Amino acid sequence: MPNVSEILDLAGIFVFALTGALMGVRKRLDVVGMAMLAEITALGGGVVRDLILNVRPAAFQSVGYVLVPLVATVIVFYWHPHVTKVMPVILVLDAAGLGLFCAVGTAKAMEYGLSPLHATVLGITTAVGGGMLRDVLAGEIPTLLYDRQLYAVPALVGSATMAALSSYGLHGWPATLAAAVLAFGLRIVAMRRKWQAPVARGDGE
């Protein structure tokens, strides 16, 4: 089912690009800066993963991967107050992108012969790398490092699940979907219930 997985991939890229372009508006970047931030947010995690796998990044082999963030930029440029209004929807879609990217990233890493542990690390990298680059380029400490929300942890659980399934011979889109849905669900529950990661005592709180 190449079409389904490609459409899902592009959907994930679209949502991540929206968050990049919205950060651009918040930081009063010009439209060129918005487009660059949208591209890097959407594609950065996968590019870093592929550099580490020592293969040419997927983003540089597909026209859609480059064009979709530009579409997201145009939408945010003209209609960002409307986009901001549907932020709860975007957060849900972002959780879906997180789930999808961690599962797909881990699966690709396993395919290229990494151990389950290292594939898990690369799955997390795929899912959160673009957002970290977005925050650093916008002059901020990456949100997921300090905001105590569980964002990397669902990616960790999804990636580890994918790596486990894959090492038991369960590849293909059903396994990927299962791992993605698990990470997505965990992220949604963590948001709803406001679960928090602990902070070190003393200086830390």
Place this chain on the structure above:
Amino acid sequence: MPNVSEILDLAGIFVFALTGALMGVRKRLDVVGMAMLAEITALGGGVVRDLILNVRPAAFQSVGYVLVPLVATVIVFYWHPHVTKVMPVILVLDAAGLGLFCAVGTAKAMEYGLSPLHATVLGITTAVGGGMLRDVLAGEIPTLLYDRQLYAVPALVGSATMAALSSYGLHGWPATLAAAVLAFGLRIVAMRRKWQAPVARGDGE
């Protein structure tokens, strides 16, 4: 004509390194920090391009590429008030470096089999990547993301032109020169006429 292109390359690296070392003075870095910033500004864009192309970076195959930024550092360290006085000249030379690097970067990406669209993206990366790393390491949001000056757009036009020429079979230094001059001219005109990229309305202005 390897000599001409090598000399142009080293000249571009020299100017980019000057801007890195000058940023170091402005941020009160010590001389070691200045040298590191000069190296990363001058070589960063090309290194990122080559990592994505999955080849060993050109900067790590040429002695001149590493030494020229050190020369720029020494000059800025001892004579930075004089260097700052000729800033208008440096901005013109920086525009020349921008033009050259986007054309050379795109040509190399086409050579390695990338599509014209992706070669254009890598051309822009080559031209602006080092400056973005410079700004991030200096603790600032990359200038080109917010200052509304047309800096990435001339690189885009030059890269797209190079990609188009190359995909019609026009390689070699005349094509590269034409694309570089186009980007350079556009950048100069944009500076003179103070053309500005638009900012999203509402929060953005």
Place this chain on the structure above:
Amino acid sequence: MPNVSEILDLAGIFVFALTGALMGVRKRLDVVGMAMLAEITALGGGVVRDLILNVRPAAFQSVGYVLVPLVATVIVFYWHPHVTKVMPVILVLDAAGLGLFCAVGTAKAMEYGLSPLHATVLGITTAVGGGMLRDVLAGEIPTLLYDRQLYAVPALVGSATMAALSSYGLHGWPATLAAAVLAFGLRIVAMRRKWQAPVARGDGE
């Protein structure tokens, strides 16, 4: 002697991870952020080196490299006031890590056919790259760019020594150890005597 060099490597990773996790406490990151910063600080320099060498990063081939920073995170999370109290010890161990990483990084680069000059650059990158990433992700200008302490210079001396020894046919752990000890000693003396790198006059001081 693979065991000795592996243990030394893991010890260096452990100390670098401690500095990453401690930065996390100082910046009030949550435990997930601390772990991510510990991993990136400990492994970042070597990963960048291996990307430039165009080989799969060593950190993604060894389980220990990924697990040791997690151990450092747990220790800092629960006992960071105690860890902070032994900071002078940590600074000495960090100097040992600096020495080791610059020597090992340079040796690996020579092995992969880089020139002594470029191998020296990659040795410095191995030693200081992780710390630079740590500082950027923590929202700060990398310390070693401005604090005038000699940190990169000992790495430069150690790397250049390793490159020289290696280009005269002296490989293996005795040569690596000699270069590492030289860089380590120079760093310790620089700390004790408070040697300072110069800053450009005028704007700079």
